[in-house]
Amino acid sequence: MNRRQPLLRVEQIEKYYGNQGAVTKALDRVSFQVETGEFISVMGASGSGKTTLLNCISTIDSVSAGHIYLEEQDITSIPEDNLAAFRRDHLGFVFQDFNLLDNLTLEENIALPLTLHRLPPHEIDSRVHKIADSLQLGDALGKFPYQVSGGQKQRCAFARAVTGGPNLIMADEPTGSLDSNAARILLEIMSERNRKSNATIIMVTHDPFSASYASRILFLKDGKIFNEIIKGEKSRSVFYHEILDVLSVLGGERPC
Numbered sequence: 001m002n003r004r005q006p007l008l009r010v011e012q013i014e015k016y017y018g019n020q021g022a023v024t025k026a027l028d029r030v031s032f033q034v035e036t037g038e039f040i041s042v043m044g045a046s047g048s049g050k051t052t053l054l055n056c057i058s059t060i061d062s063v064s065a066g067h068i069y070l071e072e073q074d075i076t077s078i079p080e081d082n083l084a085a086f087r088r089d090h091l092g093f094v095f096q097d098f099n100l101l102d103n104l105t106l107e108e109n110i111a112l113p114l115t116l117h118r119l120p121p122h123e124i125d126s127r128v129h130k131i132a133d134s135l136q137l138g139d140a141l142g143k144f145p146y147q148v149s150g151g152q153k154q155r156c157a158f159a160r161a162v163t164g165g166p167n168l169i170m171a172d173e174p175t176g177s178l179d180s181n182a183a184r185i186l187l188e189i190m191s192e193r194n195r196k197s198n199a200t201i202i203m204v205t206h207d208p209f210s211a212s213y214a215s216r217i218l219f220l221k222d223g224k225i226f227n228e229i230i231k232g233e234k235s236r237s238v239f240y241h242e243i244l245d246v247l248s249v250l251g252g253e254r255p256c
């Protein structure tokens with residue numbers, strides 16, 4: 001049989017925090033799969049387990065039970081000493097607060113993963129300029145993070161996340177610190193990268209507008225998958241209203 005395997009398989013994962021006295025069940029038998037080229041959003045009220053799920057998939061946190069497979073490799077059993085190399089080689093990260101290195105220019109920040117991959121300098125230079133141009137960052141490459149806007153910082157973080165060609169891009173509230181215009185530009189860029197380069201993205205967000213750029217949305221409630229909706233051929237605006245409907249049933253926050 002030659003059936004294509006999913007890129008990511010999350011199987012019955014559980015995550016507990018604390019000890020016998022006070023245990024929090026942050027994830028409760030969560031299972032789902034992600035195909036290459038999907039743009040998944042994870043939504044849910046505060047405390048529903050979104051960040052815990054992202055942290056388990058990205059190996060930043062360990063699962064209490066269950067397994068996660070990336071391209072058939074069980075990443076829950078990677079030895080501690082090999083995790084940094086695994087993350088470097090397979091994952092790209094975008095965080096709400098950018099996580100850029102303040103004493104490096106945007107160009108140096110974007111080049112960092114390529115430097116860690118030990119690419120030759122001319123190759124690094126050419127890749128950094130190509131990605132920077134496509135993310136409208138060309139003019140800002142020589143500046144430091146404190147000299148540019150939040151939107152430029154987050155586009156730089158996204159460039160850094162994708163430039164090494166990761167299997168999976170993990171974004172935790174990437175628009176959370178941006179104004180609506182910068183958020184829209186970033187989401188358009190993420191969406192284009194997903195469509196044109198077949199990049200696979202998992203994005204945690206509270207924001208239904210951001211989530212409407214995804215192709216599929218998983219809703220968490222109390223650590224469990226409560227619902228899943230697929231954009232399909234619907235317009236983004238129809239999908240946005242569908243998201244609001246699920247959120248109102250879920251009883252989570254509504255957008256202002």
Ligand SMILES: Nc1ncnc2c1ncn2[C@@H]1O[C@H](COP(=O)(O)OP(=O)(O)OP(=O)(O)O)[C@@H](O)[C@H]1O
Nearest residue numbers: 017018024026044045046047048049050051052053
């Ligand atoms: N390090 C930790 N120690 C103890 N409990 C934790 C820890 N991290 C998360 N939790 C608990 O696990 C549950 C899920 O938290 P998580 O941060 O994953 O939720 P979330 O949906 O991302 O919330 P938010 O939207 O507020 O960021 C919550 O009850 C939280 O208090």
